[in-house]
Every structure is written in C-alpha cells, then in structure tokens.
Amino acid sequence: MNIRGKTLHVKYAWIDGKIEENVSISVDESGKIVEINKKVFEDNVHLSNHLLVPGFVNTHSHAFHRHLRGKSEIGKSAADTFWKWRDNMYGLVAEVTKEKIYQYCLSTFKEMINAGITTVGEFHYVHHSEQKFDLDQSVIQAAIDSGIRIVLLQTLYERAGFDNPAVHPVQERFISSYEDFIENLEILRKRQEHPRVQIGVAAHSARAVPFENIKRLFEFANGEKIPFHIHLEEQPKEILDCQKWIGQKQGPSDILLSQMQLNEYFTAVHATFTPANNMLQFSKLGANVSICPCTEGYLGDGIPRINENLKISFGTDCNNRICFLEEMRWACFSQQILHFLVLYLQMLNNSRSVCGLSPEKLLQCATIDGARALSLSSTTGSLEIGKYFDAVSFSLDSPLFANSFADTLIDSLVLSAGNREISHVFVAGVDRKT
Known part of the structure; x- marks a missing residue:
C-alpha cells in the first residue's frame, strides 16, 4: 500500500x-x-x-548479531559469562565480507520492519574486510533496499582494553585511529543523499576508546548536531577495569560526567551498572539512555537503575528476538521486579507504579524519545x-x-x-x- x-x-x-x-x-x-x-x-x-x-524507533542495534540465533548456550557452562558469548560473536565476523554483511543486515532490517520498527540506529563497528571501511556502505545499502529509515551510528573502536592489551584478531576489523575514523566519516557523510539515511557517531565503549577521544568525538557530534552514542557500564568488569587503570574509585560514567557537558545529543547505551545518582545526573542534563531489556535479559546483564525523569528509548541490540512490544513490556516488568527486590529487603510493600512506566509512557519511549535519541525529532x-x-x-x-x-x-x-x-x-x- x-x-x-x-x-x-x-x-x-x-x-x-x-x-x-x-x-x-x-x-x-x-x-x-x-x-x-x-x-x-x-x-x-x-x-x-x-x-x-x-512507527517504532529502535535506538540500538547490531544487525549482524541476529545470525547468532540458536547459539545462546543459555543454561550451559559455555554461556556462563557475557564474555564467552562475545567470543561466539567474534566467530561470526571472522570472515565477514561486503556481501555477507549486506545479507546479514538486509534480513534483520526486513524483520524489524515486520515488527513495526520504521527507524533503526545501527551501532556499526565492523568496518573492514579487504580494505579499510569497505563494509560501511553495505550496511547503508541494506537499509535502503529493505525500506527502513536508518541512522548509521558510525562507531570508533581504537583498542582492546584500558591498558591496551593484545588485540584479538577479529578486532582488527573494528579498529582505526581517531584521525582515520574522522576522515572516513566526513567522506561517508558527504556521499549520503538518500532521504532515509542519516549518519551519527558512537564511541564503542570506554574500554575501546580513550576518554580524551570520547570527549573529542562527542564535541564533534555536538558541533554538527548529530547523535553521539556509547556503550556504557554494561558489565561490572568495565567499571572494575577502569578503576584499576586510573587508580581511583571512579567508573566511566563518573569520568564522562566530570569531563563532558552532556546534553540531548548524548545517549548512554545499556548503563546497566551505572549508579543511580549518575542516572539522575543524566536526566538533569537532558541526556538519553537506550536500554535493551530483551538482550539484557538474554545475556544476563542485569537491570539498569532508571528514574522517572530520564529520557529512555529502546533497542533490540543482539536481535535474537525482534519484537518492540516485548522490549516495552520487559522494560516495565524488569523495573517492577528490581523495585520489588529493593522493597522486599526493607520489608515494605511492592509497587506496580515504577518510574511512571505506564503503557502510554512506554509507547512514548518507543517513538518520540527514540527519535530524540537519534536526533530525528523533526523527522519522525x-x-x-x-x-x-x-x-x-x-x-x-x-x-x-x-x-x-x-x-x-x-x-x-x-x-x-x-x-x-x-x-x-x-x-x-x-x-x-x-
């Protein structure tokens, strides 16, 4: 029609x-x-x-992850940590080509459309196969051919950890210097003329990008008025490694809040272990948080400590199951469970009104607030x-x-x-x- x-x-x-x-x-x-x-x-x-x-606005996706379906290993020793799942994911992209990533993304984007998702923020960090950055355009073309609206969140990935450990061979497909990344980004932005394609930026994580370059990239995005996203404190290990590296009891969110003037162009993804006080600071500054309840449950990550005033949007992340209505529901249900556990320890009554997550607010998060996190408020x-x-x-x-x-x-x-x-x-x- x-x-x-x-x-x-x-x-x-x-x-x-x-x-x-x-x-x-x-x-x-x-x-x-x-x-x-x-x-x-x-x-x-x-x-x-x-x-x-x-239409639903999906603010965090790794489209190629969809092709790990059937390999969850949930309930088995092979799945005892997130990091073992990550190794399985690395196996998927070990021999990736332009045609393979196009097919991975095309099938995922089509499935998103059938789930009512009309816009996707694709957090894209698998850049290189035969040449530097030769995979990026394949992702964009898959979105164009599927009919979905896309904000390609072109993702900077510079290292394998805070203390620069040896790089996993697959990570070579992700890594670039800040200067090479920006040069390619400018070329990519100039080439895009399709009305359904926009380009944003992301720093993969604090473990993969030094704080000085996270700040530089955010300032670039802020100046260009394009979205900036970052995986933030999805795992406790990221916080512990950060504290060990800097020699202080500060996690990545503490450092970002102290060094950067966060605003509506900033989106923290997951923030599963971000302290509640820092989440309150995000809400006061007008920053966004993209949560992915189905993935966070699937990977056993945990439940983020959101608050009623926080600008929340939803993502499908690993795309093991693509149903945005389920993301909305589990955002609500998981917060009620988390809130119950806190109250139970205090011997207080449980509540079914947590963070104001009414059906109407959940729908707003899935649409209006999602568009805000992708800097598309005037578009969709x-x-x-x-x-x-x-x-x-x-x-x-x-x-x-x-x-x-x-x-x-x-x-x-x-x-x-x-x-x-x-x-x-x-x-x-x-x-x-x-």
Missing part, C-alpha cells in the same frame, strides 16, 4: 499522546504528513478497524504535520483487542499484543511490511 499523495482514514490513531477517533491523515508525494483532520471522502484509503501509532517519532508518515497499524479484529475501547487500547496494545497483530508498516508513506 502506498498512500503518498493520498489521504488515509483510520478508526483510531495515537496523536499528541492520546487516542483520537476517526482520523484522516493526508500525505504528500514525498511521504510527509500535510494535514490531519476528521474529514472523510469516498476516495480516502480506509483502515476501518485499525489502530494507528507512530509522532504523527504530526511536517514529519514523515512513519506509522504502524494494528488490526482490531484480533481477539486480543476484544472489549478494548478508546480509553483502553494503548494498554491492550503495549501489554498484550504482539507482531502478529501488525497489519501495515509505513515508512514515508509506503507500506514496507512483507
């Missing part, structure tokens, strides 16, 4: 944080919304018994005049929505529905669902 140059009429739509009934949305030939009203004409495209919400994330028509429709014929009305639809969607209820996925006005 292509509704460019047409008007779509839908029974329910989530607009400006609430459900509106009998909505007509007009889209121009470029795929942008030009009018929203309740006028109905015979030539409208009708989705008579559907719920329309903005909401059904709004001037933005692209990136949207997901859900069939209300599903038994899951039986007895759901306007005031309960979002609750039913976020806490009960799944990918099978998705009927259409529009990116810039074109239905890309297969």
